[in-house]
Amino acid sequence: MQSFKYYAPTHVVFGPETEQQVGKLVKKYGGTKVLVHYGGGSVVRSGLLDRVCKSLEAEGIAYVKLGGVVPNPRVSLVREGIELCRKEGVDFLLAVGGGSVIDSMKAMSVGVPYKGDVWDFYTRKAFDKECLPTSCVLTIPAAGSEMSDGSVITNDEGGLKKDYCIDEFRCKFSILNPVLTYTLPAWQTACGATDMMMHTQERYFSKDDDMDITDNIAEASIRTVMNSVKIVLKEPENYRHRAQLMWAGSLMHNDLTGCGTSGDWATHNLEHELSGMFDVSHGAGLAALWGSWARYVLNENPTRFARFAVNVLGVQNDFNDTIGTALRGIEKMEEFYRSIGMPTNIKELIGKDITDAEIEEMADKCSNYGTSTVGALKVLTREDMVNIYKMAR
Ligand code: NZQ
Numbered sequence: 001m002q003s004f005k006y007y008a009p010t011h012v013v014f015g016p017e018t019e020q021q022v023g024k025l026v027k028k029y030g031g032t033k034v035l036v037h038y039g040g041g042s043v044v045r046s047g048l049l050d051r052v053c054k055s056l057e058a059e060g061i062a063y064v065k066l067g068g069v070v071p072n073p074r075v076s077l078v079r080e081g082i083e084l085c086r087k088e089g090v091d092f093l094l095a096v097g098g099g100s101v102i103d104s105m106k107a108m109s110v111g112v113p114y115k116g117d118v119w120d121f122y123t124r125k126a127f128d129k130e131c132l133p134t135s136c137v138l139t140i141p142a143a144g145s146e147m148s149d150g151s152v153i154t155n156d157e158g159g160l161k162k163d164y165c166i167d168e169f170r171c172k173f174s175i176l177n178p179v180l181t182y183t184l185p186a187w188q189t190a191c192g193a194t195d196m197m198m199h200t201q202e203r204y205f206s207k208d209d210d211m212d213i214t215d216n217i218a219e220a221s222i223r224t225v226m227n228s229v230k231i232v233l234k235e236p237e238n239y240r241h242r243a244q245l246m247w248a249g250s251l252m253h254n255d256l257t258g259c260g261t262s263g264d265w266a267t268h269n270l271e272h273e274l275s276g277m278f279d280v281s282h283g284a285g286l287a288a289l290w291g292s293w294a295r296y297v298l299n300e301n302p303t304r305f306a307r308f309a310v311n312v313l314g315v316q317n318d319f320n321d322t323i324g325t326a327l328r329g330i331e332k333m334e335e336f337y338r339s340i341g342m343p344t345n346i347k348e349l350i351g352k353d354i355t356d357a358e359i360e361e362m363a364d365k366c367s368n369y370g371t372s373t374v375g376a377l378k379v380l381t382r383e384d385m386v387n388i389y390k391m392a393r
């Protein structure tokens, strides 16, 4: 069991119409001039942006708006936002949208006080922690950025997708209204469910498998998401199950499901190269890779994979064949992904055969040209990365 720090300072406000509290919450946390950040238009079409702005106006809080965040958010818009914040004297940031909008906001929050280029943080050239305060109204349960310490940004030049994680990125408040997720397309709903499950799988598949409380929370969370996503795909306006998903997304990435484990994160690192290169949805990229990763690392801790198969996927435990039980679990997980419309290989993900050269390039980027590794259950070298991408092609 690992020693751990659990730090989840975000004030969560959950339930229907909670976005109407935005103005009061910004005031409570000291904002006087807000940048309202949003994506490609879903919050305009739904009327949410208007409601948020009215709530700020009702409290007499000044604001400027910046939309246009795309999935796999780009550093170019972050730079534009930083300039806007400086020009307008913004002292508080509010994201209205999903993980991409929240991550773009977090990048701006650390970029505004910094004298250099914000990309320095994502390439580990700078490590500042001074940030403007951040907050969000979440519209898609998926990335967990509403409570996490991370921000993942893509550089428009070269398609490099990198993260920067500091506690100062954790939102002051996050508003979670499950009704806002009724308009999500089935594809985004499924990608989101896959991503949130994977945030817990990344923590679960660890060598430290002696923290029962964490394991039990993790297994129950994944089962809950698997059940609820199936229901909302048929009934998009099922409040109860939209709510389960929304709260699961936050809990599954606010570190609760990692207390006492060291975590792995190889699938995420491998996926970031896929979405960086092909601009695919992050959750779908994870589904395309996970089975291959799991088969590749299975021998590092077969009993862990067998426990997952039995407790999460309902596989019958064959006590004489731990590896067989574990492999049946991996197959069942892939069956589940397919049942919600997710790809289970790269060809299905990108719609064409990936070339050897593209695989080599992704492995180069993922390993910083052979100078670093990813993963912990099995530490993956550049060669391992190539092998897994090839298994997944
Ligand atoms: O841009 P709009 O028009 O708003 O449309 C979005 C977008 O096209 C749409 N959408 C969101 N809410 C909607 C909606 N459409 C209809 N109704 C609604 N209520 O959904 C699309 C996807 O949105 P996005 O924000 O990209 O999704 P998600 O939350 O999955 O975020 C993905 C990003 O988060 C990063 C991923 O790598 C990816 O870049 N991650 C961030 C993490 C973190 N900060 O801790 C951890 C994750 O592992 C992940 O890497």
Ligand code: ZN
Binding pocket: 143, 195, 196, 198, 199, 268, 282
């Ligand atoms: Zn993720």
